[in-house]
Amino acid sequence: MKFINWKTRIAVIIILIMAAISFMSCKGKSTPTQPWVLAPVIKIQNPSGYPYNIVGQGTILTVTGQAWSIETISAIVDGRTVASAMNSAKIWKWDFILNIDYFGSPGRKNIIIRGLNQGESTDVTLEIINDENELRNQAIQFIHSDWIKAPDGGLARLIKANVYVINENFPEIQNNIMAAVGYMEEWTRLHFIFVHQENVTPIIIMRKVPDPILDTSPTPIPAITQALIRIGYNFINFPDNLQIKRICHEMGHAIGIAGHPHDGSIMDILTPNEEPPIFHPYQQKAVRIVYSMPPGSKI
């Protein structure tokens, strides 16, 4: 009797364990790993309103935000799709970026940011002001508040619009330097040319230094003949996005921007590290205004 009881008991225990395992695996199958909500949702982060939504010819408006349950997102201006991005990794809460460089007819208007997910569609509107005069006014205000000036008010700028750049001794971050230079070139329309020291005297030097501080020392006189960007050893431990943003920031100083405005741009030191690099259209315009004049000009 005792022996049978043991056998029965073991059998019962095995059945219970198997039932528990099958119940758990069944539960596991019925719960999707990515709980996509039904309706697609879009929340725009940048531009966060005036004056960041003022645009003009030749500027790039970077629209960033979060999209939930969305596979593709696009920007529609005057009925025409002008930018789009795909959530190929199918991330439930996706941080999207759209770069828009076509704004259609002039004036204040709503453009459409449209998210699509398997036939489901959602639109949000984004107000932009496509106005050359207003863009220029904001650019001039930015120059007055945040540009490097000589004591007589003359505006400092790099001596040439063709900027020779050297990465002196930090090859490990070359890719991120190139990415940052790519952004700066698109935003500013300056030409950054990588050189070897033997070739030509560089204008911007990126130098790896033991000091973990990253800073720029442009000469505070109208013609910036050379800017040294010192990059600490530990910079290599920063995430790529942060490295790119920091290099953009220091290059911003090197080309003549003095200030740290609280505007969510690359010059804003309070922007969260994970946010993508942004340079507002009026800042882009400001660079073009300054570089359309000789060093030391006033405005």
Ligand SMILES: [Zn+2]
């Ligand atoms: Zn700074």
